[in-house]
Amino acid sequence: MSALSLGSHRPGRLLSLIALRIRREVLEWSGTWWFLLTLVVQAALGPLIGMFVWSAVYPADSYVATYYVTLLLVTVMTESFEQHTFSEKIYDGTISHDLLRPQPVVVDVIGANLAIRIWLTAMGIPLALLAGWAFGVSLSWASVLVAVPLVVLGGVLRFCWVFLLSLTAFWTERVHAIAGFGWTLTSLLGGTIAPLAFLPGPLRDVGQLLPFYPMLGLPADVAAGRVHGLAPVLTGIAMQGVWIAVFAVCAVLLWRAGIRRYTVVGA
Amino acid sequence: MTAVVVEDLCMTYRAPVRESGWKATLGSVFNRQYRDVPAVQHVSFALRPGEVVGFIGPNGAGKTTTMKILSGLLHATSGQVRVLGHSPWQRRSDFLRRIAFIRGSQPVGGSQELTVLDTLRYQRLLYEVPPAEFQQNLDELTALLELGELLPRQLRALSLGEKMRAGLALSLVYRPEVMFLDEPTLGLDVTGATTMRRFVAQYAERTGATVLLTSHYMADVATLCPRLVLIDKGRIQYDGKLDELAAKLSPYKLVRLTAPGADERRLREAGELVESSDGTWVLRVPRADVARTTARLLTELDVADLSVEEAPLEAVIDQAYREGVG
Amino acid sequence: MTLLKLFAAGFGRSLRATLTFRVNLLFDIGLSVIGLVASLATVFIVYARTDSLAGWTEAETYVLIGTFQVLSSLKSTFIDPNLAWFPDNAIRRGMLDTFLLQPAPTLFLASLARSTPLSLVQLVLGLGVITLGIVDHGQPPEPAAVLAWIITLAGALAVTWAMGVLLACLAFWAPRLQLDVFYASAWQLGGYPTDIYRRPLRLVLTYLFPLTLIATVPTSTLLDGPRVLVLVSTVAGATVSCLLAVGCWRLGLRRYTGATS
Structure with missing residues (x-):
């Protein structure tokens, strides 16, 4: 079962497989654009509520609105729904079909993830612009440019995290509850409920070390200009890299154990 | 005395017409075009109480539409329909308690976590079956359908054939007088299909129920139905005895x-x-x-x-x- | 009377089905606790920085959060299991056909016949948080305020049911429209004081989709005592929205069965 170990495949072939999958998924999702719109609303809601709450607390602080508008965009651009796109395949048994194809199973998962993100980003940008205009937000191009690699890595990290949680579908039927739990952690410590800087001391220190702030709050803070300078940005990128490596290794191990269970027990 | 009367029944669907492509999609949002699709045209027939009739025709002939109208799910565009003296589309409770519409293509309703017996009891409450009568019907069904070992099991854990038997019991525990069976043997293996046929025949004989049955399996029709109604493109092509059709056609x-x-x-x-x-x-x-x-x-x-x-x-x-x- | 019996029977059999999965029971209790801790953490974080959020003190906000939990719990116990993913479950998978052919009101069967008793765990937790908030507030409510609170809760629940039915009704005209995710997201807005939202949005959330009123009205009734105007408009609003829901449902069914064309 080398379905998740990408080593045996040429990188070029993998990329073109993923690209093909993205193309197909983008087209498939185009029929349900209104549903994607509700997903954008769902993703944007946390940052919007945060913006309302903290604007009421600090009406004069322009950081609040700037941070939450960038956070809104980062959240929308890094959304991951593997508990739906992947776990459901385990539940209804269609993953057996994927296992028989001469490509790693994760290729389709990544393709679907990126296709949905492309749609959500396209719909999320106007929403972020609207919110930014309504709250009178201004961003500097330099900060936004610096934030690009952090958003990309944050997106990879968030995918790894959600995919890791989705793999528990091999053992339990409650994957949606588990993913919901993951989402609660992400919004509490990732900077949605409150910017990390507003958390009480000990919670803030823990939040700095955990993988949730690098997923959402850090890219938003960089784009908003609160985190700037070479050293903090590089430290942040290093944090993202370490957590991506940790989650990826865990995912591979969990996948191997899960697929063994799946092929032995059957579904 | 008739159980089902259909006179000059017509049903026309309005289907939106849309060409492919983005431009046409956007255009159709504002200016929607419709096309009338006649599903059933000038259909007339009558069923006597206790009759078992096969209702056959190719896919898309209008069989399911007719059955939906007869059970009350659809309102006909024009024509007269009386089932047990009621207009089906009003779906009055005392009408619904006397009919059953069983579709082989649709799963048994209700929560899949519950046991068959739980679901049957809910059915008793819903259809207001007196307890003594319920017990008697249940005993009979248990014997006929070999339900004994299915009763304490959850619906989700049943195989397709078992689900079919449980579904039949759920629909028949209130003793409907008219049954519409739409492809009841769909997907069943030989044993399942035979059980189904034997059971329908026995139920009809025992209770004097009127049965209208569609099926693509000629064995269903040949064993159960002395009379055949053949429908195609929404119109009735033949109504009479099965063997006469063979002589006429062949x-x-x-x-x-x-x-x-x-x-x-x-x-x-x-x-x-x-x-x-x-x-x-x-x-x-x-x-x-x-x-x-x-x-x-x-x-x-x-x-x-x-x-x-x-x-x-x-x-x-x-x-x-x-x-x-x- | 029959409907009440059917409702009780539905609840009873759901409870039995739930209790057969003990692992899930523990799991869901754990999750409810985590969800509640997260909302409490939000309040805690906010009030570590300020004494008043849009005029609400910390104790008042706890009562609000508790009330919102109670309503969310009742919603996910009695409303969601019926109306969730209505276009898919009821129309495409044919559940609605089954309901139409059963000898009881179709709207009852489609919107209230099933329940998920497990979600009542959240109700208990919510009541706990309300108690905590009131103790913190330092002023126990009068019996009249408690009675008025129950009335406003019932009104809020009726409005919630009506909004669910109205959303489901959309499926009769636009079967591909799936607004569950939207409704679930919008519902979250109700857990915060109305006054934090800015003007255009606040008007929408007050009059068009009265989501923010659903928890704030009962909460302020409990804390500040009953006001006749509020009670009358709650009852009137609930009645109007229920009538609207029933009317739309009838129209939708007529369309579904082809009675209009």
């Missing part, structure tokens, strides 16, 4: 003979050769010529065995679907 009979060492050329002169294997031949002979041809074959050849058969029902129906009933 002006041929099949002569099967075993004659080792016979000359195949001679046989071809007698009729159209349909099958040949190892000294056995099947000839298609016009009905009128059957007597003369058999006599000739018996005198001219050294025949070990000879029999005359009707064309198989499948072939007859296939011909009816493709060419219509003349």
Whole structure:
């Protein structure tokens, strides 16, 4: 079962497989654009509520609105729904079909993830612009440019995290509850409920070390200009890299154990 | 006295027309075009109480639409429908308590976590079956459908055949007087289909229920239904006895003979050769010529065995679907 | 009377089905606790920085959060299991056909016949948080305030049911429209004081989709005592929205069964 170990495949072939999958998924999702719109609303809601709450607390602080508008965009651009796109395949048994194809199973998962993100980003940008205009937000191009690699890595990290949680579908039927739990952690410590800087001391220190702030709050803070300078940005990128490596290794191990269970027990 | 009367029934769907492509999609949001699709046209028939009737036709002929109208799920565009003296589309409780619409293509409703017995009890409450009567019906159904070991099990854990039996019990525990069965044997294995057929026959005989049944399996129709209504493109093509349809449609009979060492050329002169294997031949002979041809074959050849058969029902129906009933 | 019996029977059999999965029971209790801790953490974080959020003190906000939990719990116990993913479950998978052919009001069967008793765990937790908030507030409510609170809760629940039915009704005209995710997201807005939202949005959330009123009205009734105007408009609003829901449902069914064309 080398379905998740990408080593045996040429990188070029993998990329073109993923690209093909993205193309197909983008087209498939185009029929349900209104549903994607509700997903954008769902993703944007946390940052919007945060913006309302903290604007009421600090009406004069322009950081609040700037941070939450960038956070809104980062959240929308890094959304991951593997508990739906992947776990459901385990539940209804269609993953057996994927296992028989001469490509790693994760290729389709990544393709679907990126296709949905492309749609959500396209719909999320106007929403972020609207919110930014309504709250009178201004961003500097330099900060936004610096934030690009952090958003990309944050997106990879968030995918790894959600995919890791989705793999528990091999053992339990409650994957949606588990993913919901993951989402609660992400919004509490990732900077949605409150910017990390507003958390009480000990919670803030823990939040700095955990993988949730690098997923959402850090890219938003960089784009908003609160985190700037070479050293903090590089430290942040290093944090993202370490957590991506940790989650990826865990995912591979969990996948191997899960697929063994799946092929032995059957579904 | 009739259980079901249908007079001049018509049903027309309005389907939105849309061309492919982005531009057309956007355009259709503002200016939607419709096309009328006639599903059922001027259909009339009547069922006597206790009758078991096969309702057949190719896919898209209008069978399910008719059944939906008869049970009250759809409101007909025009025409008269009376089932047990009610207008079905009003869906009055005292009407719904007396009918059942069973679709093989649809799963048994209700929470899949519950046991069959729990679901049956809920059904008792819903259909207001008096407890004594419920127990009696349940005992009968348990015996007929071998439900005993299914009752304490969850719906989700049942196999397709078991689900079919449980679904039948759920629909029949309140003793409907009219049953509409839409493809009841769909997807069932041979044993399941046979159980289903035997059960429907027994239920109809025991309770005097009226049954209208659609099926693509001719065995269902042939074993259960003395009378056949054939519908195609929304219109009734034939209504009458099953064997008369065969005679009407198939002006041929099949002569099967075993004659080792016979000359195949001679046989071809007698009729159209349909099958040949190892000294056995099947000839298609016009009905009128059957007597003369058999006599000739018996005198001219050294025949070990000879029999005359009707064309198989499948072939007859296939011909009816493709060419219509003349 | 029959409907009440059917409702009780539905609840009873759901409870039995739930209790057969003990692992899930523990799991869901754990999750409810985590969800509640997260909402409490939000309040805690906010009030570590300020004494008043849009005029609400910390104790008042706890009562609000508790009330919102109670309503969310009742919603996910009695409303969601019926109306969730209505276009898919009821129309495409044919559940609605089954309901139409059963001898009881179709709207009852489609919107209230099933329940998920497990979600009531959240109700208990919510009541706990309300108690905590009131103790913190230092002023126990009068019996009249409690009675008025129950009335406003019932009104809020009726409005919630009506909004669910109205959303489901959309499926009769636009079967591909799936607004569950949207409704679930919008519902979250109700857990915060109305006054934090800015003007255009606040008007929408007050009059068009009265989501923010659903928890704030009962909460302020409990804390500040009953006001006749509020009670009358709650009852009137609930009645109007229920009538609207029933009317739309009838129209939708007529369309579904082809009675209009």
